[in-house]
Amino acid sequence: MSADGDKTFYTVTMARVYADQGRNEEAARIYRYLLDRTPDRPDLQRALDDVLAKLPEAPGGWADIAGSVERWISLMLRYNALRKLEQTRLPSEAMDRR
Template sequence: MTAQEDNPFYTSTMARIHAGQGRYAEAVRIYRHLLAGNPDRSDLREALAAVLEKIPPVPADWPAAASTIRQWVHLLFQQQTLRRLQRIRIPIVTK
C-alpha cells in the first residue's frame, strides 16, 4: 500500500494548499507522510524544505513567556471561582 492509499487526502496538492493557507504544520505532516512511502521523490523533499523554512523559530524566551501565560490562566480561574463564591454567599443574620 502506498502512502497516498493510506489517506486519500494526503497528496502533494493538499500539502501545497495547507502551506498556501499558512497551515505549515499540517503541510509538513503530509509531506513527511508522503516521503515515508516515496523517499526517492526529490520534489517532495524540496517542498518540505520550503515549508519548514516558513515556520518561524521558537523564540529563545518562550519558556519564560509560557510560564507567565500559565500563571495568568491560573489566576483567571481563581478569579472566576471567587466571583462564583461571592454570588452564592449567604448573608449572616444576627439577632
C-alpha cells in the same frame, strides 16, 4: 485533519493547498508522510524544506527546558539504579557484621 486520522487526503495537492493557505504545519505533516512512503522524491523534499523555512523557530527556552528534562530523567534513572544496588548490598554487609 488529525495526525492519527484518515490519511486519504495526504496528497501533494492537499499539501500545496495547505501551504498556499499558510497552514504550513499541516503541509509539512503531509510532506513528511509522503516522504516516508516515497523517499526517492527530491521534489517532495524541496517542498518540505520550503514549508519548514516558513515555520517560526521554536524559542530557545524550549531547548533549554528539554535539555533540563532529559538531564532530570537521566539523574532519576541513575538514582533508582543506585538505590537498587544499595538494597542488594545491604543484606550481605549485615551478614559480614555478625
